[in-house]
Amino acid sequence: MMRLVATLLVLIGLSAGAGMAETIYPDIPKAVGAPHPEGNAYMRINHMRLMRHDRDLTMREGDRSIKYSIKECVACHAVMGPDALPISVKEEGHFCRACHEYAAVKIDCFQCHNSKPEEGFVDLLKQMPPATDDEIQAYLDGMSQ
Amino acid sequence: MLSTLYAVLFYVATVILIVGTGMKVARYARTPAPLKIPVSPAPRTKRGVWFRMFREVAFFQSLFKSNKWIWIFAVLFHFGMLLVLLRHLRYFTQPVWWWVDLIQPIGVYASFAMLAGLGGLLLRRIVVPRIRYISNPSDYLMLALFLGIVISGMGMKFLMPVDILAVKQFFLGLMRFQINELPAQPGVLIHLGLVAILMIIFPISKLLHAPGVFFAPSRTQVDNAREFRHLSAWASQLPPLPEGIPEPEEGK
Numbered sequence: 344m345m346r347l348v349a350t351l352l353v354l355i356g357l358s359a360g361a362g363m364a365e366t367i368y369p370d371i372p373k374a375v376g377a378p379h380p381e382g383n384a385y386m387r388i389n390h391m392r393l394m395r396h397d398r399d400l401t402m403r404e405g406d407r408s409i410k411y412s413i414k415e416c417v418a419c420h421a422v423m424g425p426d427a428l429p430i431s432v433k434e435e436g437h438f439c440r441a442c443h444e445y446a447a448v449k450i451d452c453f454q455c456h457n458s459k460p461e462e463g464f465v466d467l468l469k470q471m472p473p474a475t476d477d478e479i480q481a482y483l484d485g486m487s488q
Numbered sequence: 489m490l491s492t493l494y495a496v497l498f499y500v501a502t503v504i505l506i507v508g509t510g511m512k513v514a515r516y517a518r519t520p521a522p523l524k525i526p527v528s529p530a531p532r533t534k535r536g537v538w539f540r541m542f543r544e545v546a547f548f549q550s551l552f553k554s555n556k557w558i559w560i561f562a563v564l565f566h567f568g569m570l571l572v573l574l575r576h577l578r579y580f581t582q583p584v585w586w587w588v589d590l591i592q593p594i595g596v597y598a599s600f601a602m603l604a605g606l607g608g609l610l611l612r613r614i615v616v617p618r619i620r621y622i623s624n625p626s627d628y629l630m631l632a633l634f635l636g637i638v639i640s641g642m643g644m645k646f647l648m649p650v651d652i653l654a655v656k657q658f659f660l661g662l663m664r665f666q667i668n669e670l671p672a673q674p675g676v677l678i679h680l681g682l683v684a685i686l687m688i689i690f691p692i693s694k695l696l697h698a699p700g701v702f703f704a705p706s707r708t709q710v711d712n713a714r715e716f717r718h719l720s721a722w723a724s725q726l727p728p729l730p731e732g733i734p735e736p737e738e739g740k
Contacts, residue, residue, distance in 0.1 A: 367582060367660035367668075369653065388649045446652050447578035447589045 369445040372438050376419035377474040378482025387442070390416075413452055418460040432458035491670040494680060495662055501687035508691025509699060516703035523705075524718040530711035537710050544707055558612065565605025565634075571598035572641075579656045580663065599642050606635050630694060633686055640679040650676050 379386045386393075394416075397409035420438040421429035430437055432453045439458070443450050452458070474482070527550075531537050543549040548566075552559045575595025577588045610631045613623045644650050651671045661668035670676065690696070702708065 367664065368657050384651065387653065388651050392649070442653055444584070445582070446656060447584040447592050448652075449589075449592065 369441040371441050372420070372422045372436065374420045374438070378478050378485065380478060380481065382481060383485035413456050414461070417456075417458055421460050429459045490672050490677075491658065491667055494658075494670050494677075494684075495667045497684045498662060498680075501684040505687040505690055509696070512691055512696055513699050513703075516700060519703070520720050520722055521705040521709070522720045522723065524709060524711075524713045525706050526709040526711045527706045528711065530709070532711050532715075534710055537708060541702065541707060544701060550707075558609075561605045561608030561612070563605070564601045565609060568598040568600075568602030568605060571595045572602055572638075579652075579659045582656075582660055596645065599638060599645070603635075603638050603642065606631060606638060610635070626694060633682060637679060637682045637686065640675055640682065644675040644679065648673070648675050 381389075390411075393411040394413060397411045400406040400409050417429075417438075422436055422438050424430040424434065424436075432439055432450065437458065439450055439452075442448075531540050540549075548559055548562055551562055571591065572595050574588065575592055575598070578584045578592065581588060610628075613619055613627060613631070650673045654669060654671045655676060657668045658670045670680075
């Protein structure tokens with residue numbers, strides 16, 4: 344057993360250099376607008392539950408003052424194509440695709456919803472409250488994690 | 489610290505799983521089968537044996553013939569586990585293979601099949617008096633271990649989602665001999681810890697029935713005792729027979 348472990352350690356040492364350059368984490372496009380107060384790590388895990396929760400509030404209970412909507416997701420997280428217009432989820436490099444392809448999780452949203460911000464999404468961005476210093480700091484902390 | 493601990497744990501567990509199971513398989517392969525003991529009705533050709541083994545492994549034929557309700561639970565568990573394992577390939581391939589991408593939703597349903605199968609097999613050990621009498625602690629341990637793995641896995645899927653991107657980064661890193669951060673969420677740590685335990689005890693457990701079925705003489709032998717004399721390797725090295733007794737014809 345000890346010999347096995349020793350062999351293994353030697354193997355690790357020998358191949359430490361090999362394959363280091365490969366990227367093994369998705370390249371996540373940067374977003375515009377105010378950072379999520381919950382932090383990126385939280386949103387990464389829970390975005391779908393938040394949207395589903397608020398969808399039920401809106402659709403079943405008629406509460407329209409919800410916090411999370413897919414419209415705002417695609418607005419802040421829009422990625423511009425070569426023509427400087429937002430690209431759709433069908434195109435490489437769309438924000439959602441980066442992680443969803445990596446984790447092999449199917450995106451159902453865009454069978455019905457628009458994956459591009461709608462006309463005048465820039466106005467929508469302008470309506471958003473400017474980020475406070477704390478929020479920016481939280482965002483930067485999240486990014487550096 | 490935790491990441492390093494789990495990384496070492498998985499390296500050790502992988503070595504034990506591969507080397508340990510390999511040693512067991514080598515021992516099975518060397519074990520002599522001196523007698524012709526295929527369970528009849530047995531195929532009379534080599535091709536027939538291949539076909540029989542396929543039916544045994546793919547459909548659990550002998551179990552089906554002996555006990556229908558155990559067969560149902562066994563099929564639910566084993567094929568559920570197969571799909572769940574294939575679904576987990578997404579953590580070890582980058583880019584994810586297209587067919588692994590395709591079976592992701594099926595793998596989710598398969599987890600319920602696995603749970604139902606395990607539940608049934610556990611109930612069988614507790615409820616059926618005969619089975620209860622012959623059940624050893626290790627029988628319960630294996631079921632409990634699998635139940636723990638399935639429940640913690642389904643918990644991460646349905647109740648407490650975890651950062652699967654980081655989990656994948658951790659395992660892709662292990663495959664490249666680099667240690668990345670493993671998210672310290674209870675679901676991840678319990679699930680992976682139990683899986684590592686399973687890998688470590690696999691070569692000394694009853695789970696060896698997986699490779700073992702391919703070395704069972706009662707299933708792998710050809711029923712041709714009339715056509716050919718069955719002579720095991722060690723018997724053919726015995727000293728020659730005394731005078732007056734004719735040598736048997738060489739066969740097979």
